[in-house]
Amino acid sequence: MTLRFNMKSPSKRSQTLDKLRSAIQEMILDREWNQVSVQDIAQHANVSIGTFYNYFDSKDTALMDVRKVLSDVLFRDLDLLLTTHQEIDKRLTLLVKYFISLTMNKPKWASYLYGGNSFGERLEGGISKALKAILIEGVSKRVFRVNDIDITTEFIESGLFFIIRNRYLTKQPLDEDFMNEVANICLNSVGIQVENISELSLMSCPVTPLTPLPISTLAIAYDDMEFV
Template sequence: MALAPKRVLTQDRLRSAVQELLLETDWSEITVQHVAASAGVSIGTFYNYYDSKDEALADVRACLSLMIIKDINSLIYTQASIEFRISLLIKYFVNILNAKPEWANYFFKADGFSERLEGGLVSLLEPMVLEGSMSHRRHNNPKLTASFIENGVFPLLKEYHASRKTLPEQEATQIVVLALSSMGISGDELLHAGNLVCPVTPLASLPQSILELEKTQAGYV
């Protein structure tokens, strides 16, 4: 197989540099000079690829979001019920907090899911809330309910991450119960969904070579 063009390799180094810096410090403190130095390129080379550091972050976010969403979908769509899917989605991010330190830094050094995940958690929750509303004839506002859940989950996980604490399963269950209660879910279905255990996800460690990821997804050995 032919080697990737130099331009592709350089962009991959820039993307890896952005990830590495995100794991170490807040994005607001990172400069274009930091990204270029970490990638081993000149500032001029950086601007051959991106107009700003925020554009570089947006590019990395888009690439990593594909990996994250694929991982989430392979997990949640093992479940038929909306309640179980939402439970697994929330506990997925609890597991990242508890067991995936690089990814925890990636997500919870941000000020919200939307800074690290395309569309934020709302983009994943909203269609599930809508489906649940239609199947159970509940009158939820899907976007409002999804935003309510996201705005409740993220600050709590961020606080635990900042304190370098893990979130016990019992408390994760309580978060799920509160989230599902906001959708009007109650009784046994609420308890069963709240107690669902999410397996630790197999996400690769960061920084991740987007080039290698794309090769893997394309079926290269």
């Protein structure tokens, strides 16, 4: 549910919070987080250090807040993509390809995601919630052949993260071929029938309209209102 508010003047508090959130995003994209100080953030957002502490207890609380905001945006984008297909094996393929497509097409998001050491560091809960839901459905429909859903989720999440991050950090090509190969391995690892894998892994993944970073939470609020 989206609450309508006065578009002409978001409250002073919302505006300041938004300035801080944008500054945090810019700084985390720009350098190592452990080299960013509260003073840097305040300066970048053009507010006092005291003002910063009116909103956040610490630098790390601030990052958790921004992570929550960005996770909501990303998972909403991913969910919209996933609803374009009913078949559970196609949805798994799309989920895998989504993160490679994002790395190819959204450089600032890629820099944000792979600045961490796991999906969970930069996305609240990592990708395991989305992945696990798909695995549960695939197993119950007998499309996947998975014994232990939790272990399989963790295995795919880690494998996927590092395989993409290594390519990204070493500036190796992230292209259609790579995407198809990674989809192939993930489909294999949930035990999908061999005759279905090659067709599935070639399935194309559209580039989604994911908003570029840094994201203004005020802009997101306005976006929501368009759908009211």
